Amino acid sequence: xxxxLFVDDEADVLxxxxxxxxxxxxxxxxxxxxxxxxxxAAMRQRHVDVVVSDMRMPGMDxxxxxxxxxxxxxxTVRIILSGQADREGVMRSLPVAHQFLSKPCDxxxxxxxxxxxxxxxxxxxxxxxxxxxxxxxxLPALPRLYWELAEELDRPAATLKRVAAIIEQDxxxxxxxxxxxxxxxxxxxxxxxxxxxAVTLLGLEPVRALVLTSELFRGMxxxxxxxxxxxxxxxxxxxxxxxxxxxxxxxxxxxxIAMAAGMLHDIGLMVLxxxxxRPDVAAPPPLPLHCAEQQPVFGTSHALxxxxxxxxxxxxxxxxxxxxxxxxxxxxDDLHLSAAGAVHIADWLAHELAGSHAGQGxxxxxxxxxxxxxxxxxxxxxxxxxxxxxxxxHAR
Numbered sequence: 001x002x003x004x005l006f007v008d009d010e011a012d013v014l015x016x017x018x019x020x021x022x023x024x025x026x027x028x029x030x031x032x033x034x035x036x037x038x039x040x041a042a043m044r045q046r047h048v049d050v051v052v053s054d055m056r057m058p059g060m061d062x063x064x065x066x067x068x069x070x071x072x073x074x075x076t077v078r079i080i081l082s083g084q085a086d087r088e089g090v091m092r093s094l095p096v097a098h099q100f101l102s103k104p105c106d107x108x109x110x111x112x113x114x115x116x117x118x119x120x121x122x123x124x125x126x127x128x129x130x131x132x133x134x135x136x137x138x139l140p141a142l143p144r145l146y147w148e149l150a151e152e153l154d155r156p157a158a159t160l161k162r163v164a165a166i167i168e169q170d171x172x173x174x175x176x177x178x179x180x181x182x183x184x185x186x187x188x189x190x191x192x193x194x195x196x197x198a199v200t201l202l203g204l205e206p207v208r209a210l211v212l213t214s215e216l217f218r219g220m221x222x223x224x225x226x227x228x229x230x231x232x233x234x235x236x237x238x239x240x241x242x243x244x245x246x247x248x249x250x251x252x253x254x255x256x257i258a259m260a261a262g263m264l265h266d267i268g269l270m271v272l273x274x275x276x277x278r279p280d281v282a283a284p285p286p287l288p289l290h291c292a293e294q295q296p297v298f299g300t301s302h303a304l305x306x307x308x309x310x311x312x313x314x315x316x317x318x319x320x321x322x323x324x325x326x327x328x329x330x331x332x333d334d335l336h337l338s339a340a341g342a343v344h345i346a347d348w349l350a351h352e353l354a355g356s357h358a359g360q361g362x363x364x365x366x367x368x369x370x371x372x373x374x375x376x377x378x379x380x381x382x383x384x385x386x387x388x389x390x391x392x393x394h395a396r
Contacts, residue, residue, distance in 0.1 A: 001027060003029045003049050006031070009035060014034070036059060036061070040065070043073065049077065052110075054081060055082035055083075056082070063096060079098060079100070081110075083103045099117070100147075163204060163207065167195050167211065168195050177207070178193070178195070205257065209260035209261075237354075238262065245262040245343050245346035254337070254339050258322065258342035258346070261319050261322035261323050261342075266302065267310070268305030268323075301327065306324065322343050325340045328370075345376075348365060
């Protein structure tokens with residue numbers, strides 16, 4: 001049973017939540033507080049797994065409360081439940097909130113979101129890694145640009161024009177998007193000179209993933225570089241995996257998810273690169289990285305860490321699963337080439353083309369059981385030759 005604390009200064013709101021959440025009393029121990037001070041007092045008496053707070057409250061508002069929660073219990077899931085009129089306050093809470101929900105929120109949706117946040121959290125075996133994800137302010141909070149983009153994409157009437165306008169607000173992101181779309185990875189027939197053209201050609205979900213990774217790589221550069229992680233190399237590998245993964249599935253929706261997941265598949269490495277959770281990475285480990293991370297110093301893999309982080313951010317479940325299981329897609333029950341499988345294959349092909357499997361047990365990193373189950377093991381030589389011939393890992 002997990003402890004879920006709801007915080008709102010309106011007693012009728014708390015009463016309504018208590019009534020609507022009765023079906024899950026066997027799963028959750030429900031706690032309620034009428035202010036930020038009451039919430040912190042309750043947390044001194046009992047450990048809290050999830051805090052769901054209103055934004056506008058007298059005295060301590062939601063952003064201030066979640067900041068205090070992060071300081072006291074950094075592993076606690078932190079959610080803002082607020083009205084649309086609180087946009088300015090919600091933007092202030094970006095560095096400390098894992099997810100944002102709008103009032104009124106359906107009880108079943110609230111239950112599903114909290115349960116999903118907790119499910120992948122429980123998959124992590126290392127308390128130290130769980131704490132690292134929740135406590136590093138640069139990572140678990142959605143970057144401002146991504147949050148605005150996600151809000152627009154969630155609208156039924158989302159338009160390419162509006163998405164492009166959001167990206168154009170950030171000079172660095174505009175330059176990065178145009179740099180990427182004109183790179184050899186995508187090999188478009190003509191130069192792409194406008195953000196709107198780039199968004200149209202790439203598609204909305206891949207652009208969302210690209211914005212997220214670019215914002216994170218930019219924000220994490222000083223921390224990760226000081227820990228020995230080569231972010232430029234990691235970003236280049238992510239793009240290569242994304243562009244290969246997009247070519248593998250036949251289903252258009254799966255291709256879109258696979259490309260986005262390919263861009264994000266190594267995001268967990270950013271967390272594990274932060275000291276003291278990650279040892280010196282100057283010398284390559286004797287095992288493939290995803291195997292080395294299973295040793296007691298980590299207790300989990302960067303794939304699960306990345307999947308957990310994306311789940312906290314509220315990204316779509318297929319995308320979360322594709323990142324979390326990209327090293328072992330056989331753990332899923334898919335009988336076809338899924339997004340997770342496409343990223344797994346693309347990751348292996350990208351390392352093979354770069355020669356980075358040499359001496360690191362690359363053959364063992366291939367999930368042959370999965371490829372045999374979906375009857376694609378025989379396709380590896382063909383895929384390898386196709387992308388070797390393209391020169392950049394992308395064939396259109």
